[in-house]
Amino acid sequence: MAVTVAWLALALAAIAWEISCRRAGPRWTSLTAMGSALWGRLPGRLALIALWAFVGWHIFARYTLPG
Numbered sequence: 001m002a003v004t005v006a007w008l009a010l011a012l013a014a015i016a017w018e019i020s021c022r023r024a025g026p027r028w029t030s031l032t033a034m035g036s037a038l039w040g041r042l043p044g045r046l047a048l049i050a051l052w053a054f055v056g057w058h059i060f061a062r063y064t065l066p067g
Contacts, residue, residue, distance in 0.1 A: 007058070017030075018030055
């Protein structure tokens with residue numbers, strides 16, 4: 001249960017970061033801009049896919065409470 005709360009807090013922090021970056025203008029780099037920059041080259045694509053798989057596995061397969 002505590003790990004699920006930690007993942008939710010991490011997701012909320014990412015959303016808060018994205019909102020604050022969009023309001024601050026070009027002063028800070030948003031997560032969307034970082035993702036776009038990484039997606040432009042093959043190593044970045046592989047890293048993003050690995051991150052997506054890691055997060056998906058840990059959120060849905062290991063820490064989801066049984067229904």
